Amino acid sequence: MTVHELDEFLAPLRPQYADPRSLILPALKHVQEETGWLPPDAMATVAEATGFSQAYVESIATFYDRLYVEPVGRRVINVCVTLSCMLRGSDEIFEHIADYLGLDGEGTTDDGMFTLHKVQCIGACDRAPCLQVDAGEQIGPLEPADATCLIDDLRDEPAPARYCR
Amino acid sequence: MADQGQSPDIVTLTINGRQVTAPKGTMLVDAAKAVDIEIPIFCYEPRLGPPVGACRMCLVEVEGMRGLQTACSTPVADDMVVQTESEVAKDAQDGVLELLLANHPLDCPVCDKGGECPLQDRTFRFGPGETRTLEPKLHFPKPLDLSPLVALDRERCIACYRCVRFSQDVAEDGQLTFQERGDHTEIATFSGDPYEGRFTGNTIDLCPVGALTSNPYRFVSRPWDIKNTPSVCAGCSMGCNLEVTERDNEVKRLTGRPDPNMAVEEGWICDRGRWGYPALRSADRIPHAVLVDQVGRRGVLLERALAEVAGMLINRDLRIGVLLGDPVTVETGFLAQELAERVGDGRAMVRRTGIPGHGLGPLRALPGAQMDELDAADVVLVVGGDPASQQPVAELRIRKARRHGARVSMVGPRPSALDDACEVLRTTPGHLVDAIDVMRDRLLGSSRAVVLWDEADLAAEPAAAAALAELVAATPGARALEMCADVSGPGLRALGIPAAGGLLQAIEAGHIDVLVTIACDPTAGPEGTRWATALEGVGTIIEMGAYVSGLTDRATVVLPLLTPLEEEGVLVSMAGRAQRLRPGARECEGAAAAWELLVALTHRLGRAVPDRTPSQAFSRLAQRHSAFAGLDYGALGTEGAVIAPVEATGADAGTAPAQPAGDGLLVVPCRPVFGDADAFRSDALEPVREPARVCLAPAEAERLGVRTDARVHVRTPHGEMVLPLEVGSRYHEGAAYLVMGDPGTAAERLLPMDGGAVRAVVGVAARQEVSA
Ligand code: SF4
Ligand code: SF4
Ligand code: FES
Ligand code: FES
Numbered sequence: 001m002t003v004h005e006l007d008e009f010l011a012p013l014r015p016q017y018a019d020p021r022s023l024i025l026p027a028l029k030h031v032q033e034e035t036g037w038l039p040p041d042a043m044a045t046v047a048e049a050t051g052f053s054q055a056y057v058e059s060i061a062t063f064y065d066r067l068y069v070e071p072v073g074r075r076v077i078n079v080c081v082t083l084s085c086m087l088r089g090s091d092e093i094f095e096h097i098a099d100y101l102g103l104d105g106e107g108t109t110d111d112g113m114f115t116l117h118k119v120q121c122i123g124a125c126d127r128a129p130c131l132q133v134d135a136g137e138q139i140g141p142l143e144p145a146d147a148t149c150l151i152d153d154l155r156d157e158p159a160p161a162r163y164c165r
Numbered sequence: 166m167a168d169q170g171q172s173p174d175i176v177t178l179t180i181n182g183r184q185v186t187a188p189k190g191t192m193l194v195d196a197a198k199a200v201d202i203e204i205p206i207f208c209y210e211p212r213l214g215p216p217v218g219a220c221r222m223c224l225v226e227v228e229g230m231r232g233l234q235t236a237c238s239t240p241v242a243d244d245m246v247v248q249t250e251s252e253v254a255k256d257a258q259d260g261v262l263e264l265l266l267a268n269h270p271l272d273c274p275v276c277d278k279g280g281e282c283p284l285q286d287r288t289f290r291f292g293p294g295e296t297r298t299l300e301p302k303l304h305f306p307k308p309l310d311l312s313p314l315v316a317l318d319r320e321r322c323i324a325c326y327r328c329v330r331f332s333q334d335v336a337e338d339g340q341l342t343f344q345e346r347g348d349h350t351e352i353a354t355f356s357g358d359p360y361e362g363r364f365t366g367n368t369i370d371l372c373p374v375g376a377l378t379s380n381p382y383r384f385v386s387r388p389w390d391i392k393n394t395p396s397v398c399a400g401c402s403m404g405c406n407l408e409v410t411e412r413d414n415e416v417k418r419l420t421g422r423p424d425p426n427m428a429v430e431e432g433w434i435c436d437r438g439r440w441g442y443p444a445l446r447s448a449d450r451i452p453h454a455v456l457v458d459q460v461g462r463r464g465v466l467l468e469r470a471l472a473e474v475a476g477m478l479i480n481r482d483l484r485i486g487v488l489l490g491d492p493v494t495v496e497t498g499f500l501a502q503e504l505a506e507r508v509g510d511g512r513a514m515v516r517r518t519g520i521p522g523h524g525l526g527p528l529r530a531l532p533g534a535q536m537d538e539l540d541a542a543d544v545v546l547v548v549g550g551d552p553a554s555q556q557p558v559a560e561l562r563i564r565k566a567r568r569h570g571a572r573v574s575m576v577g578p579r580p581s582a583l584d585d586a587c588e589v590l591r592t593t594p595g596h597l598v599d600a601i602d603v604m605r606d607r608l609l610g611s612s613r614a615v616v617l618w619d620e621a622d623l624a625a626e627p628a629a630a631a632a633l634a635e636l637v638a639a640t641p642g643a644r645a646l647e648m649c650a651d652v653s654g655p656g657l658r659a660l661g662i663p664a665a666g667g668l669l670q671a672i673e674a675g676h677i678d679v680l681v682t683i684a685c686d687p688t689a690g691p692e693g694t695r696w697a698t699a700l701e702g703v704g705t706i707i708e709m710g711a712y713v714s715g716l717t718d719r720a721t722v723v724l725p726l727l728t729p730l731e732e733e734g735v736l737v738s739m740a741g742r743a744q745r746l747r748p749g750a751r752e753c754e755g756a757a758a759a760w761e762l763l764v765a766l767t768h769r770l771g772r773a774v775p776d777r778t779p780s781q782a783f784s785r786l787a788q789r790h791s792a793f794a795g796l797d798y799g800a801l802g803t804e805g806a807v808i809a810p811v812e813a814t815g816a817d818a819g820t821a822p823a824q825p826a827g828d829g830l831l832v833v834p835c836r837p838v839f840g841d842a843d844a845f846r847s848d849a850l851e852p853v854r855e856p857a858r859v860c861l862a863p864a865e866a867e868r869l870g871v872r873t874d875a876r877v878h879v880r881t882p883h884g885e886m887v888l889p890l891e892v893g894s895r896y897h898e899g900a901a902y903l904v905m906g907d908p909g910t911a912a913e914r915l916l917p918m919d920g921g922a923v924r925a926v927v928g929v930a931a932r933q934e935v936s937a
Contacts (some may be wrong), residue, residue: 054340054356055353055354058356059342059344
């Protein structure tokens, strides 16, 4: 994405924020929707379009788990590992999915299809243990077997046109 | 908020049952400190700007306020009742420390900071005696090179934000930030690039733990094995105060001062100043005296060499020239004058290297400013030069002035690292005078303007110097601050020692039989080729120097000198501030301070020498030279004292040439401190050195038919040489930017001694020149 394209996207947002720093987040999200993740040159583009230093943009990008500064697969599976989910066995769910995908902990499958992440509370403690695929609905409560079914379903589903994460 | 201007109102409050008064706006932590109550802090550092309350270390109880307050960001108020040592406050402080240590590796035994670490000290005083943490701690690979000079140990970081604030808010380089979040928070640069800058080392001084350490100092010493001595940097005319760490007679480290000189450097030093010390042990250090006589050339004891020199000076048939270089102390200048008097019969003349400064008199007579006056300035005007590369810490003070609301402009021909912080009026080389005209209204409309002017640039443009002096004089409340090209200049001028032109003429006329050089090699300086030829006619050269120079092989007697980090004496900064050097170490057993050698020689010439210390010499020179009237070492204290302005004398008065000499492109001389001799002697500075080169605008390079990666042949009326070429659109057409650097090249030789403007013919270097 060029600085110019990003500028066009940001133009209607500019008057909405008193502090121009607030533009960085929508800009990063927009770029990620287009490219799937945030490579250094994408962050440099955001820096240029918003007028902040590259280092500052990167510090914001790394603050949020859902902004990816490393490449991720077509679908991102976020398993909640905060208290409620953990007490209800989310570590087992995580291990189970990891095994099923052939991953050693967090990471991306060799075919580039799935990325598995641990995340903090996704606001569905009543459905613990739960997970979220991309920016979709929280799914839970889960049994390990549900999780692997889910993966199979995802494999058959067509990938979304844009990366909504 | 020491740097935010305070109202005169006084507030009365109670801290730990004691009545305390403090000016309104004072933060609780400072009000308490004033009455010797220590509230522990980590992130609070007023030099970095307003408090951020990042570390929560300073929690105290304030009656009537809910919860605990951070003393670093809570201003005093009337009738406030504060408890810093109540059970609740102590419990909170203990708790904060326990959490700060939760992931801290506690590897103090192998940490460079151990023994001088605020985290250690505060844990002992305010923290838990034992850890309750059973869980495994977070681990990161350690250490990481944040830059070639600064190491980062992420496990030790307590996320206090100091280094980030320095980078963002003081150096304004925008490079350091926090990445990630929570216990994974770490200091980082954009995509792991090295932290680049000229001030990076200050983050080490600021870091309250061992997270940022100096690579060259890594594992070199322990705080109980070292001795720290306050002294002054002789790297440039800024005169930053610093602290010298010595162990085993070697300088192991230089740091900013824990008690900063707020009128000079404010505790910051540049990386050239900080890591220049390995120069003291470079291979070209002169280890002992050398004498050439019938026996041949051999090392001798200092005593023997001195006797030889005294023998020559006493000989009534010999005429003597003494040339003072850079840096030398005012005591050295004064004792050289006395030695010349002692020699008698007008047989000896004393001169200095550096710019004569014809035509700078009116500028120097203006009311002078100190660096801290920039903080309250409404207009800051930088005329010529480039403080960012030539007097680096001045850049930080100019940036601060801008943050405090000053309108900062910079006029001159050079691109500068300061460009992003000011309105830039890039002038055609040789046309400063037009720019001064443009600035006229701005300046006349100001009430507290500070004008920084560059000695070299204004010496080269006498018309601009006159116009600027007139303009500043006409501006009410305006003050001037000279950015000097050399370190010794202000002090030696105050002693009335003129520039070297007359000495060179005397040598050429065959009127000098013995030349004594002190810390200089004129053959590597302006018109060096002419000097080299002239010196062939001088019978005897006596070199006093710390490092081997182009004269060393020619000299009949070589006397090894101590350097400013090793000697005692006074240097006068560009703001006219006389400050004391204190010997931090003595790396070279066989060497002596120049003042000692001069006293010894005067003594041998039959004078009962009254001076046994530089302090005595200084007191005596203060009686004889009005600039230093009333001063002695006591009066200089820890902050130094500002000397009175002096009129230019003798050979320095008169007029400079109005027209540039020679043909071709106008030369814009650039003297970055990162390209000076010590920067090249110090191996630590290898990654950040500035090489000597010629810089041209792309159109100019094209016109001359030279390619970017080529080497070019440069010729001025004073000499010629082959230099690497840099092509950049930052440079003006019609000019050749001559970057000095890399002492081996001695590009200064191409410049005139009168400090006037000069032109250079630049062209493709012939093949054999390139390989040579
Ligand atoms: S590295 Fe040091 S100065 Fe920087 S945030 Fe960490 S503890 Fe503070
Ligand atoms: S600015 Fe000059 S005086 Fe200050 S530390 Fe750097 S070289 Fe030394
Ligand atoms: S803890 Fe898992 S959703 Fe809240
Ligand atoms: S010193 Fe007060 S919060 Fe850090």
